[in-house]
Amino acid sequence: MGSPVLKINTKDNAIVALRTLPAGSTVDWDGVSYHLPYEVGAKHKFVTEDLAPGDGVYMYGVLVGRASQPIKKGEPITTFNLKHDSEPYSTDKRVPYSWSPLDVEKWKNRTFNGYHRADGRVGTYNYWLVVPLVFCENRNVLILKDAFERELGYAQPEIYRNQVQDLLRIYRDSGSVAGLEEIPLFAEAATKPSFRDRVFRNVDGIKFLTHEGGCGGTRFDAQTLCSLFAAYAVHPNVAGITVLSLGCQNSEAKILQDEIQKRDPNFDKPYYFFEHQNGTEYSLMSNAIRQTFSGLTQINKFEREPAPLSKLSVGLKCGGSDGFSGISANPVLGHLSDLVVSLGGQTLLAEFPELNGVEQELINRCVTTEKAAKFEKLMRDYAGKAEDAGSSFAFNPSPGNIKDGLITDAIKSAGAAKKGGNAYVSDVLNYTERAETPGLQLVCTPGNDVEATTGQTAAGANIILFTTGLGTPTGNPICPVMKVATNSSLAKRMPDVIDFDCGPVVSGEQTIAQNAEALLEVVIKTASGEVLTKAQQLGQDDFIPWKRGVSL
CATH class of the missing domain: 3.40.50 (Rossmann fold)
Known part of the structure; x- marks a missing residue:
């Protein structure tokens, strides 16, 4: 076990306790002894000098607060005796900074196996993305999620559902909740997805997003939401996207398309757009399922390659x-x-x-x-x-x-x-x-x-x-x-x-x-x-x- 304390920067006047230090103990740092009148819990700090109200406390070499009460040498800092403060900053105060890259010779020829995209970026995973342009479509997105994940092998293990089924069976058989706490838990390993039955071996998953925006807020919020979805559409981990729209919301399809083009003028990923107000829900969902399934067959052709x-x-x-x-x-x-x-x-x-x-x-x-x-x-x-x-x-x-x-x-x-x-x-x-x-x-x-x-x-x-x-x-x-x-x-x-x-x-x-x-x-x-x-x-x-x- 090394020292029980650490002073991070030579400019600091606060020392970190690496483990709990009892009241009355004495610790040493860099040839100086500190008597601790109160317990200093692990991860907390004590001061190296007497501080009067208004005096600064420094850690990592920067101002991190000012004493609001007198703090004696060796006493811990708390929310009672320390208030937040920091140094002013300005671009006008810029000073020269120098940094030299690290020696990375041992890593230069190392690679990872990723998905190479047309824009030169490399994805670490190969996902299909399903998003609603407005919260009105959240329910439909979740229905798609249940259907695709269960049938294509991406669903999470049903360990907790199975536990409820066991409890329900016992309750129905006995008519009582007595002894339910004795029901054994499944092994933790059973909570991990195996993806053994995954149909599309090169598709790492279908991801379904929901949110509470797209309409009713400010137009700025709608624009930002479309910008966010555009950023996800062009992301190297995304190979294709399905978009559900109601049709009358602030986050319009054109805004999304414009934002995608702004980020990637040569965007060529499969992109399927469906608008609810063009017909029935059944028509919307059936078309989305057919097109998305077709898109999955396309992106399943991608394979990992060294990058x-x-x-x-x-x-x-x-x-x-x-x-x-x-x-x-x-x-x-x-x-x-x-x-x-x-x-x-x-x-x-x-x-x-x-x-x-x-x-x-x-x-x-x-x-x-x-x-x-x-x-x-x-x-x-x-x-x-x-x-x-x-x-x-x-x-x-x-x-x-x-x-x-x-x-x-x-x-x-x-x-x-x-x-x-x-x-x-x-x-x-x-x-x-x-x-x-x-x-x-x-x-x-x-x-x-x-x-x-x-x-x-x-x-x-x-x-x-x-x-x-x-x-x-x-x-x-x-x-x-x-x-x-x-x-x-x-x-x-x-x-x-x-x-x-x-x-x-x-x-x-x-x-x-x-x-x-x-x-x-x-x-x-x-x-x-x-x-x-x-x-x-x-x-x-x-x-x-x-x-x-x-x-x-």
Whole structure:
């Protein structure tokens, strides 16, 4: 066991407890002893000096809050004695930034097996997509989902339905609920889809999206929804698309088609459009079934072929974060991001509310002043809308975040930004904009887990790495989402959700670089379809369009 504490940056005046430190204990760091008058829980922090109200607390080398009460040396920071604060930022304050690509010689000839598309992009999976242009068609989409998934071998195992059937049988036989708790559970392995009966061997799935928009909201929301669906249509993991429309809604077919053409003027994927108000529901559904089935036979002809790692587009996301996120899993993703960028690939860092406090560093890292200015404008506009609604980026940490050591948004953000590594920021993307260049990109999304992964996928991510300290099942319909644990306890507690463990970094068994390289190996296997993510195994197809309102 290594040191029980960690000081992340030499500028910091707060130290992280790597395990719970009892009240009255003394710990040492870099030749200095600290007496702890109160217990400091694992993942929480104590200060290295006496602080008066208004004094700044620094972590990761940046301001993360100010003392609201006197805090003595060795005392923990809490929501009672610390309030969020961060340094001001501006494009006018840009200073030179330097970064050299990593040595990636060992990875240069590595490949993954993906689906090569006509526009030069490579998909990690081969999906058919079914979407409703308006919420009125959600029911029909779900009926199609049940029919296609059951008959073509994509349905999830019916373990829970079987359990209800068993309970119903016992209740009918006995007329009582006594003893129901004694009914044995099915083995966990039975919850994993085998796809043994899959008819179309090269079609990885048919994905059915539903939502609550398309009409009744603002025209801007309708335009954004069409832009989002267009981004999914041109996504390399999508080989064909079926669109259901009512006919009178704000999200018009022409808007969707225009948005697709804007992103890919040579769009040539099978695209089938059906309008409900042209006839009966039976006619709508029967035609959609026939055409979609025909499309599946077409895309089943695609096969996986080797592609260089430069064709990876990796989303970088965190959720259910804890006090270890910024010192294990997020820096691991940062190193992996630098590896992918050094190989000529893309990485996509989202969640603008969780970049609060590190804006100036990212502004400095932008390759041009124009991109820095775009980032600054997007951040200020977003923050302004939150403040106009009586909210703030400072309200971003959830109760679970706070309980596990993320006391202020700036603490959370400084750790979250570590997912972006050290590479230059090659581009800044607004919501639904498509990543067109190699390198690290900043993607404007909320911190909300599903709104963020929905937006990262729209930007073109063909795999998403999602760090978590508390655990979340979050997935995406068309982009595999790998859950990366910040600590080994979580990885052991939720093995059906977690794909990779960064706990060895906390324990000192592995360096950040070693852990990141091990993770990259799993990414290659996942991108090649050799392993399914836990979210894919669970059928966790989360999709929430952002209406561009206040969502933190």
